[in-house]
Amino acid sequence: MMEALEEYDNDSREYESYLEARDSSIVLGWNMAESKGNSNNDHSDRSKELDASDDCILLPDQVKNPPYNKDEGINVHLRIKKSNVDTKLYTIEDKILICAVPEGSHAARNKREGSTVSRKFKFTNIFDQETSQKHIFDSIIKAKILNFINGNNSTVLAYGASGSGKTFTMIGTEEQPGIIPRSLDYFFRTLESHVNKKPIAKPLPDGGVQFLTESQTAQELSILKNILADSKSQAEQVSHSKTFSHMQRRLSINNVGTLNKFTPILAVWVSFAEIYNENIYDLLQPDPGRHQQRPRLRIGGLQDETYIRGLKYVFVQSGLEAYRLLHYGMHNLSYAATAVNEHSSRSHCIFSIRLASGYNQKNCNVSIFNFCDLAGSERLKKTLNVGERLRESTKINSSLSVLGRCISSIKDMQQGARGVSTAPFRDSKLTILFQKALQGKEDISMIVNINASPDMYDDTQHVLMFSAVAQEITTRVEPKILKRSRYSAYNKNLLNYVIEEKENDERNEEITKLRNEKADLVLELTKQKELFDKEMEEERNYVIENHEKRFNILSKQVTALKQENKQLEKSKVLLERQVRQLKMELIEKEQVITFSSNKDSGNEGGETENKDLEYKIAAYQLEVEGLKDKNQKLKEDVKELVAKYLEQERIYQEQGEEIQELRDTLSDSKMDFESLSNELERHKKSVQELTSEIVELSDKRAFDEQELEDLRQQNYQLRQEIENMEAVNEVTQPLGLEDDKENAPPLTCR
């Protein structure tokens, strides 16, 4: 909380502090070859190192020296979302999160009665609910920005369940900007006015740099101009400018790095890509308009680098321009409301800053900083998603599960687990793009966001388990090579005997290797299939059960309404009958009155009688008035009843429509299930194909073995024959039949 307050109180000290803020202890040089510490290095240490080098010159091969330690794990930071729910489930002890297991959660199902269970997770850092955006930026990102300026690549991933605060951490709000706007501000303030105002040098996907001609420069500038002009509305543009300059004023109190040397080339480019349903889109590409499909981009690869083919890199010369591009791209992002977040991002989005820096074409380096806001991992049951949302969730979960499997395989390989030789990077676009970083060859950090609310407990556990594996990966460790099987060792001995067997051995070795690989594959496929089957079955049952329940409730409501309507109909008929009767009575009474008054007028003499009649008439008139009132009231009652009846009719009709809608979603879900079953069928087929391939290989091997055996036999027989001949030779030698021809006495004839 202190941190947050600090941030707002700074407004009053805006300008005067800007120059003072430059922290002289953060001195950056271009020569990072000697830099050893990790990304969280103490700044004063770095300053000492750099002071020692007299001439700080940028050399592309030197700047590519990563700033992290050899055996350091991936940095996994935990951030707990701020919330009003007071939960005692989580306790923080330094860098360890202790989770109690609540009753009713998944985890509690297996615990013994009366026992208390807790789980512990270790992180690089834990940021509690009160942690400010500033603190997150200062602790995790600041040093990375400096390393980025020094030519090193960095990737920051935000991971977590839906609604756990990933986008808040990455982008934030106008009042509480997240790490991307803060990085833009910090980065441009560090580079000061030295950043190029014209796009002289443009990064290429392979890590090289293209020097632009005058016309290309003009073209690049017009791309930026067009995008900014295309921004949604003038008012919005003004609002972004205001927000950014407001943020800049507020942040100007904070320290920035000082460069002791600026190179003439300092060109900054940004890109913004989205992976939605396993398709890649360019968020800086103007909207193609309604009913038009956005162009899908493919992944390309050059040597060790993977990149998105055709992704726009847009030249920027200020933090504000980059910030406006960020908002432009966010407009094109795929959002939707789910049961757990009403503004949930349905895709992984990657905002990247590229810096081309150096002196000339030969001496120029490109560094990239990727900010990746991953789509929320979500349990399908909780989101109650159906149709399109369900399809999205399945894709999101599947790419996150590939990420999880890659991380787990890398960890296993690094720890020398048996039978793990590869990671399934190629199974999702996300993991292909970040393969190099995930293998620990580049700096990568993860900010894991969790929601401490008890009803998110199971999702949170899922996320924590994932991060626990990621935490174990060490950077810069090469994967182990698989040991040879015993079978191939046996073959190696045979090589000494028969020369022809060499080829067979190699083939056998190849077969064994293939067989092992196939066996692994089949095992993996079977495991995946079982998992997939189980999950699908569970989801299907849940969706169907849920819909059936809802269906039954609605049907009961409809039946009750129908009955009520029948009752109302009956009452209506009854009331109408009463009204009719009353009308009849009224007519009768009126007739009596008319008759009486006629009689009165014909009998003027009888005064007493008249008086009686007058009383009677008055009484009748009163009665008639009463009846009229009653009649009026009944009419109103009937009107009310009819209105009620019509209302019930309307509700009934609405219920009917809802039931129809539910039937439609049910059939949608069935279709989804069918398509998943088809996919499963395809998997089964590929397993069958693999099995028959294995059978074929085994047959071939049996055939080869037979051939080998024949050769051995032949060899044996040949040896036997040679030995026999040698034996014959030995027997014949003393007689001087062959070798002693020269010394033998001449043959004489008798």
Ligand SMILES: Nc1ncnc2c1ncn2[C@@H]1O[C@H](COP(=O)(O)OP(=O)(O)OP(=O)(O)O)[C@@H](O)[C@H]1O
């Ligand atoms: N630390 C925080 N302090 C205040 N509000 C927060 C915090 N973290 C998240 N929120 C708020 O919670 C809501 C959900 O957060 P956010 O959209 O960032 O989640 P998300 O993880 O990106 O979700 P999804 O994966 O569904 O897109 C937002 O309204 C956000 O402003």
